[in-house]
C-alpha cells in the first residue's frame with residue numbers, strides 16, 4: 001500500500017519481471033531476474049509468476065477454459081487439465097467453461113483470472129488492484145479466493161491495493177512512500193492500515 005504515485009505498481013512489476021529496474025537486484029523465488037534480458041526474462045516470468053490485474057485481461061475470443069489454459073500453452077508446457085478443472089471448481093465456475101468472458105459478470109471474469117493465475121502453479125501470484133474494478137461483494141469474493149489460495153494451497157500472493165480492508169486480508173502489509181519502503185506491519189486491521197495511510201498522505 002501507499003499513496004498514489006508512491007511506486008506500488010512499479011515495485012510489483014519489477015518484482016514480477018514485467019519491468020526491469022534501472023538499479024538494484026530483483027530475486028524472484030531465488031532467481032536473480034533483475035539481471036535477465038529477453039527472452040530469458042519472459043521464460044522466468046512464465047515459469048514462476050501468475051498475474052491478476054484490475055482489468056481482468058481475459059482474451060474475449062476464447063472460452064473460459066481456453067483462457068485458463070492459455071498461459072501454460074504460451075509457456076510451452078502441457079497444461080495440467082485436472083488441476084485447471086480443480087481451480088475452476090474452487091472459483092465456483094466449473095459450469096461456465098464453454099462461456100466467453102463477455103457472458104460473465106465482472107466478478108466472475110476476475111474469478112476466471114484468479115483460476116488462470118493459479119492453474120500454472122506459480123511460485124508467486126502477483127495481483128495489482130484485483131478488486132479495483134469490482135463492486136463490494138464481488139471484490140470480497142475475489143479477496144476470499146486469494147486468501148484461500150494462501151491458506152489451503154500454500155500459494156504466495158503479492159497484492160497492490162488502495163483498499164485498507166483488502167490490505168488487512170494479508171499476513172504482512174508493506175507501505176511505500178516516494179518510491180521507498182516506509183514500514184512493514186504484520187496482522188493489521190483495516191483501521192490500522194487506514195491510519196498509516198492517513199499519516200503517509202499528510203507527509
Ligand SMILES: Nc1ncnc2c1ncn2[C@@H]1O[C@H](COP(=O)(O)OP(=O)(O)OP(=O)(O)O)[C@@H](O)[C@H]1O
Pocket residue numbers: 002003004005006007008009010011178179180
Ligand atoms: N523506486 C523508485 N525509484 C524511482 N522512481 C520510481 C520508483 N518507484 C516508482 N517510481 C516512479 O514513480 C511513478 C509512480 O509509480 P507507480 O505508478 O508505480 O505508483 P503507484 O503507487 O502504483 O501509483 P497509483 O496508486 O497511482 O497507481 C512512476 O513514474 C515510476 O516510474
